[in-house]
Amino acid sequence: MKLSTEILILGGGATGLGAAWDAALRGFKTVLLEKGDLAHGTSGRYHGLLHSGGRYVLRDPQSARECAAENALLRRLMPSCIEDTGGLFVTAPADPADYADQFFAACKTCAVPVIETSPAEALQREPLLNPKITRAFRVEDASCDSFDALHLLARAVRAANGEVMLRHRVTQIIRSGNRIVGVTGENLVTGESFTIYADIVLNCAGAWAGRIAAMAGCEVKVTPGKGLMIAMNSRLVNTVINRCKPPSDGDIIVPVGTVSVIGTTDTAVPNPDKYAIEDWEVELLMAEGEQIIPSFRQHRALRAWAGVRPLYEDTKKEEQKDSRLMSRAHALLDHESRDGVAGMLSMVGGKFTTFRRMAQLLVDTACAKLGAERKCLTKDTLIDSPDAKLHTVSKRLASLESNKWHVASSTAQPPSHQIICECELVTRAQIESHLRESGSPILNDLRRDLRLGMGPCQAGFCAYRAVGIIHETLQLAPPISNSQLLQFLQERWKGERPVMWGHSLRSLEFDLHIYRNLLGVDTLPVEREIEVYPTEQTS
Amino acid sequence: MPAHSLPSLSTQITSDLCIKCNICASACPVAAAADRFPGPKAVGPQAQRFRHPRLPSPDKSLDYCSGCGVCSLVCPHGVQIAEMNAIARAEIFKRDGLPLRNWALGRSELLGKVGSLFWPLSNVPFKIKPLRVVIEKVMGIDARARFPDFSRGTFRAWFKRSAAAKRTMGARKVAYFHGCASNYYEPRIAQAAIEVFERNQIKVALPEQNCCGLPMQSNGDFESARVYARNNIRKLARWVREGYDIVGASTSCTLAIKHEYHAVLGIDDPALELVATNTYDIFEYLAMLDDEGLLNTRFVKRAETVVYHAPCQQRTHGFGRPAADFMRRFGFAVIESKADCCGVAGTYGLKKEKYDIAVAVGQPLFQQIADENPNRVVCDSETCRWWIEAHTGKKAVHPIEVMAEAYRGRRQ
Numbered sequence: 017m018k019l020s021t022e023i024l025i026l027g028g029g030a031t032g033l034g035a036a037w038d039a040a041l042r043g044f045k046t047v048l049l050e051k052g053d054l055a056h057g058t059s060g061r062y063h064g065l066l067h068s069g070g071r072y073v074l075r076d077p078q079s080a081r082e083c084a085a086e087n088a089l090l091r092r093l094m095p096s097c098i099e100d101t102g103g104l105f106v107t108a109p110a111d112p113a114d115y116a117d118q119f120f121a122a123c124k125t126c127a128v129p130v131i132e133t134s135p136a137e138a139l140q141r142e143p144l145l146n147p148k149i150t151r152a153f154r155v156e157d158a159s160c161d162s163f164d165a166l167h168l169l170a171r172a173v174r175a176a177n178g179e180v181m182l183r184h185r186v187t188q189i190i191r192s193g194n195r196i197v198g199v200t201g202e203n204l205v206t207g208e209s210f211t212i213y214a215d216i217v218l219n220c221a222g223a224w225a226g227r228i229a230a231m232a233g234c235e236v237k238v239t240p241g242k243g244l245m246i247a248m249n250s251r252l253v254n255t256v257i258n259r260c261k262p263p264s265d266g267d268i269i270v271p272v273g274t275v276s277v278i279g280t281t282d283t284a285v286p287n288p289d290k291y292a293i294e295d296w297e298v299e300l301l302m303a304e305g306e307q308i309i310p311s312f313r314q315h316r317a318l319r320a321w322a323g324v325r326p327l328y329e330d331t332k333k334e335e336q337k338d339s340r341l342m343s344r345a346h347a348l349l350d351h352e353s354r355d356g357v358a359g360m361l362s363m364v365g366g367k368f369t370t371f372r373r374m375a376q377l378l379v380d381t382a383c384a385k386l387g388a389e390r391k392c393l394t395k396d397t398l399i400d401s402p403d404a405k406l407h408t409v410s411k412r413l414a415s416l417e418s419n420k421w422h423v424a425s426s427t428a429q430p431p432s433h434q435i436i437c438e439c440e441l442v443t444r445a446q447i448e449s450h451l452r453e454s455g456s457p458i459l460n461d462l463r464r465d466l467r468l469g470m471g472p473c474q475a476g477f478c479a480y481r482a483v484g485i486i487h488e489t490l491q492l493a494p495p496i497s498n499s500q501l502l503q504f505l506q507e508r509w510k511g512e513r514p515v516m517w518g519h520s521l522r523s524l525e526f527d528l529h530i531y532r533n534l535l536g537v538d539t540l541p542v543e544r545e546i547e548v549y550p551t552e553q554t555s
Numbered sequence: 556m557p558a559h560s561l562p563s564l565s566t567q568i569t570s571d572l573c574i575k576c577n578i579c580a581s582a583c584p585v586a587a588a589a590d591r592f593p594g595p596k597a598v599g600p601q602a603q604r605f606r607h608p609r610l611p612s613p614d615k616s617l618d619y620c621s622g623c624g625v626c627s628l629v630c631p632h633g634v635q636i637a638e639m640n641a642i643a644r645a646e647i648f649k650r651d652g653l654p655l656r657n658w659a660l661g662r663s664e665l666l667g668k669v670g671s672l673f674w675p676l677s678n679v680p681f682k683i684k685p686l687r688v689v690i691e692k693v694m695g696i697d698a699r700a701r702f703p704d705f706s707r708g709t710f711r712a713w714f715k716r717s718a719a720a721k722r723t724m725g726a727r728k729v730a731y732f733h734g735c736a737s738n739y740y741e742p743r744i745a746q747a748a749i750e751v752f753e754r755n756q757i758k759v760a761l762p763e764q765n766c767c768g769l770p771m772q773s774n775g776d777f778e779s780a781r782v783y784a785r786n787n788i789r790k791l792a793r794w795v796r797e798g799y800d801i802v803g804a805s806t807s808c809t810l811a812i813k814h815e816y817h818a819v820l821g822i823d824d825p826a827l828e829l830v831a832t833n834t835y836d837i838f839e840y841l842a843m844l845d846d847e848g849l850l851n852t853r854f855v856k857r858a859e860t861v862v863y864h865a866p867c868q869q870r871t872h873g874f875g876r877p878a879a880d881f882m883r884r885f886g887f888a889v890i891e892s893k894a895d896c897c898g899v900a901g902t903y904g905l906k907k908e909k910y911d912i913a914v915a916v917g918q919p920l921f922q923q924i925a926d927e928n929p930n931r932v933v934c935d936s937e938t939c940r941w942w943i944e945a946h947t948g949k950k951a952v953h954p955i956e957v958m959a960e961a962y963r964g965r966r967q
């Protein structure tokens with residue numbers, strides 16, 4: 017397959033999709049390539065916090081300002097994936113006492129909305145909080161479901177005539193002299209190779225950006241930094257809780273969807289696709305969790321996972337021309353001025369919260385390179401439908417309830433209302449419609465898109481049901497369906513392993529009995545070929 | 556006496572313990588009888604994860620839970636499902652407003668006071684069919700549901716008059732919690748209890764007390780229930796400090812004090828701890844005396860066949876079924892009910908949209924009673940007895956009445 021475009025974006029995370037949306041809105045012919053599914057990279061594994069900016073007020077005031085502005089803007093542009101949890105900064109006994117005043121003053125300077133509240137009020141709002149907190153501040157943190165957000169963005173890109181091509185891995189960059197003119201790669205579903213020519217290539221490959229740059233013969237030193245998170249089974253808090261101290265490990269708990277997530281850590285790893293989750297990291301997060309919620313260890317930990325940050329090391333600092341464009345948190349690399357290779361820009365680092373701004377910066381620069389000044393429209397264009405509302409945790413329960421009452425008291429429930437994933441309330445109808453749209457047999461895609469298998473039983477009950485529906489709907493050969501099931505279970509169990517104690521262990525034992533002893537999954541005929549699909553990052 | 560203790564985990568957090576095994580779902584009597592009830596796992600630990608303490612829970616189907624507690628009893632992992640449901644339901648009513656019916660059905664003490672004031676006239680309205688039809692239309696209380704008769708005088712008035720109640724002067728002291736039913740409808744049960752204490756040289760006092768609050772609680776009116784609960788805690792704590800044990804024959808009242816004040820109403824104070832850990836269902840108490848060799852066992856043996864139904868609240872206490880064992884010692888042939896719940900679950904079965912479900916839940920029990928055809932049915936809970944009487948035509952008595960007879964050597 018060969019095609020050509022004006023702007024070609026590599027990487028389907030928040031940065032890449034934001035850039036594609038921006039470019040397409042400006043009327044550029046736009047194509048985005050992603051090797052996995054949407055949210056396959058760090059964007060699908062992040063902490064879920066739409067920053068108020070509070071965390072950065074002292075260390076990185078510019079980031080703080082940007083977060084505050086983008087947070088307010090995104091609530092309006094894509095409300096359906098954002099929950100207005102609000103946030104609290106609390107001073108725990110272990111935290112430096114003088115930080116709170118500095119923090120408060122810096123919030124004011126950075127235009128980060130903040131209100132000091134009393135520890136008693138904070139405790140009333142969040143009863144599980146450490147009663148020994150001495151200060152508490154309310155900020156405008158929110159939680160954001162990145163799977164939903166990226167889906168909305170992909171839809172918006174397509175609506176603006178841009179193209180989002182999933183499971184297309186870039187393997188080579190085509191250069192003509194000192195100019196990049198396109199890329200080649202492989203369609204991972206069909207095995208076909210593709211070539212795409214472009215006027216300019218935007219490298220938004222996150223922790224993989226160094227590899228893309230290397231394909232173009234440019235050296236960009238990106239060290240993947242692993243950040244660990246642990247999802248607790250329920251919403252221990254309904255407000256984002258930040259420790260009021262200089263940012264460090266395990267200092268934030270985010271209620272996102274039905275769970276609450278504590279994070280993160282930051283450890284350099286050699287390979288963004290392969291890293292281990294160490295016991296000490298898990299222990300560290302649990303211990304920090306206790307600082308915020310004394311009963312933390314009594315609650316059920318669901319799974320642990322990590323995302324990788326691109327830690328960019330500026331090896332050619334002196335050559336960077338326009339450093340004004342960059343905040344310390346993200347780096348826009350112009351390879352023409354930096355490496356003498358035209359036709360490609362790289363965006364490294366940054367935050368989910370500021371993806372729109374980063375995209376604007378990137379596409380503004382691309383415009384300049386292309387000599388086509390076009391105004392950015394993303395600030396005033398809704399990503400969501402106009403009637404969309406901010407997300408609430410009970411949304412799924414409510415929609416299920418409205419279905420149920422239509423069924424009245426007939427015994428025969430229409431099968432479409434059957435609940436397949438009981439923990440996350442995913443119905444058969446949702447799965448079937450997803451399959452019709454995506455045609456993907458991969459259970460993990462259902463997980464990312466519908467949250468299937470993400471609840472307390474970690475797919476113990478839904479995986480075998482869902483694979484049956486996939487098998488039936490897509491008319492697959494049995495070994496293929498079997499392989500999908502096994503691959504999915506392995507991935508779920510992998511995430512459970514680091515937190516396998518107490519309640520989770522009991523649940524896992526039960527699931528193992530279902531799959532191994534009752535269903536005999538170990539003896540199923542499987543199809544190895546299926547491995548051509550990229551698997552999750554292994555941990 | 557060995558004290559029981561209050562649980563340390565908050566009720567909602569026990570949803571963490573669920574492994575989705577479905578044991579509760581297969582045991583729930585309402586889920587088996589009502590298609591529109593998604594069952595304990597679904598409305599309990601599953602829905603709990605989608606509830607926000609500052610937002611209304613959207614799942615109204617939850618209201619079909621009868622609160623019988625079978626689910627909490629069978630859950631092998633300690634999930635307090637029924638308790639969780641009660642809390643979530645109260646939240647819904649807090650937002651939507653309490654239906655008049657639920658307000659009224661929760662007010663058993665008020666009803667009792669008015670009823671005994673206007674006795675015997677007060678017994679008439681509940682029997683006037685057209686009026687009941689109007690009540691059904693306006694309030695949603697099913698016209699078919701039978702209400703008990705108010706008694707001529709209250710138990711408290713009898714106790715004050717009765718010399719018997721005062722002459723016992725043993726070392727062991729009981730402050731008796733009679734509940735609304737014994738006071739206003741069936742003083743004979745509390746009288747039987749006093750008689751049994753007397754036969755055991757137990758000194759009995761009659762503390763000031765209110766309705767336990769359970770009818771309000773299960774009708775979703777937590778605020779009023781808490782007022783009653785706090786009153787009771789205050790009034791009873793005095794007696795406990797003076798060395799009295801709190802004992803009651805209404806198994807749901809004692810359960811409320813022992814368990815629900817804390818687990819459902821969320822009351823957390825040292826006075827409750829004191830009262831709750833010193834409160835006993837009467838058969839729990841008698842069985843303990845028996846274990847310690849302190850029970851008067853001079854029973855006059857007599858042969859009778861009874862069906863014994865241990866009501867759901869009695870089971871939730873978790874002390875076995877000593878009443879059945881005692882009756883066997885009296886010479887009885889005791890056929891134990893196979894049903895977990897008679898269906899009525901307090902005031903659940905009186906509600907229009909739930910009446911048929913409650914009857915369906917009780918059907919296996921009614922059938923067993925019809926098949927065994929005993930003279931009497933024995934059951935510890937008042938609402939269950941009334942419901943069983945209405946649906947089987949059999950007389951239903953409290954086991955403490957049977958015990959008093961066994962001391963006396965004759966049926967009343």
Ligand SMILES: Cc1cc2nc3c(=O)[nH]c(=O)nc-3n(C[C@H](O)[C@H](O)[C@H](O)COP(=O)(O)OP(=O)(O)OC[C@H]3O[C@@H](n4cnc5c(N)ncnc54)[C@H](O)[C@@H]3O)c2cc1C
Nearest residue numbers: 027029030031051057058059062063065186222243368369
């Ligand atoms: C642990 C952790 C927690 C975080 N928490 C927060 C938070 O709470 N709030 C916040 O605002 N930010 C947070 N961040 C930062 C935020 O997650 C990232 O800044 C953001 O998600 C980065 O998005 P991205 O699109 O740049 O990268 P990614 O989402 O990683 O996207 C890059 C994409 O490129 C694709 N790709 C790579 N190589 C190729 C190739 N050869 N061909 C095709 N495609 C390719 C990858 O598959 C991937 O999907 C967190 C980061 C980490 C690591």
Ligand code: SF4
Nearest residue numbers: 573574576577579630
């Ligand atoms: S019995 Fe307990 S553990 Fe099993 S599904 Fe029900 S609540 Fe969950």
Ligand code: SF4
Nearest residue numbers: 583620621623624626
């Ligand atoms: S309390 Fe009774 S009716 Fe309610 S869910 Fe539990 S078993 Fe079912």
